[in-house]
Amino acid sequence: MNQEKLNIILEKHEKWLRGEGGERADLNNVDLGNVDLRRANLRRADLKGADLSNADLRCADLRGANLSYANLSNALLNWIIWQDIEGLTVICVQVDTTRKNNQIVYIKELDIWTTGCFQGTLDELRAAIEIEHGDNEKLRKRYYRVIDFILNEVAE
Structure with a gap:
């Protein structure tokens, strides 16, 4: 079209x-x-x-x-x-980060993660978190807690 x-x-x-x-x-x-x-x-x-x-x-x-x-x-x-x-199975979690209204989204059927301007696999997301927030332990841990939550939801 x-x-x-x-x-x-x-x-x-x-x-x-x-x-x-x-x-x-x-x-x-x-x-x-x-x-x-x-x-x-x-x-x-x-x-x-x-x-x-x-x-x-x-x-x-x-x-x-x-x-x-x-x-x-x-x-x-x-x-x-x-x-x-x-x-589609979409799990979207609001995260308190350095930006307003930031979300981590996982689309199960596509096995794709998005957050802000990022879109990719879980391994790519983890690498991006380390690059972007490697010096901010509090924020890095917050992202990983949300990722763990989403993975637990998907496993149920």
């Missing part, structure tokens, strides 16, 4: 969300790879089976969206609002 057509669908979706007519975004099985969805309001959108590979989803509002069977490989997933996502 090209960006122009997508923008029309998103405009109609915004109207639908506000109760002003429009229609819910039905992006079921649509190829959205490589499109710019930064800050897109995809709340309650049907993205089931959508190809979101390489899509830029930073700051997208995905509350209540259906992401069952969606392809999110290589998508940028930082700063997303993850509440009530369907089809």
Whole structure:
């Protein structure tokens, strides 16, 4: 799908969300790879089976969206609002860090961790914490406590 057509669908979706007519975004099985969805309001959108590979989803509002069977490989997933996502197991924990509203997010089906501008594997996250906060034991321990909490939740 090209960006122009997508923008029309998103405009109609915004109207639908506000109760002003429009229609819910039905992006079921649509190829959205490589499109710019930064800050897109995809709340309650049907993205089931959508190809979101390489899509830029930073700051997208995905509350209540259906992401069952969606392809999110290589998508940028930082700063997303993850509440009530369907089809993915997302554990999101608010962390008191040097920045306001910082969260550590783990997306189980993708085995991806995000926090701030970071996105990667658990080993990469641990390495990033050591590089960024190696001299701040209190903050480093706080990050590791949150990681342990998330891992315990996933194990249950």
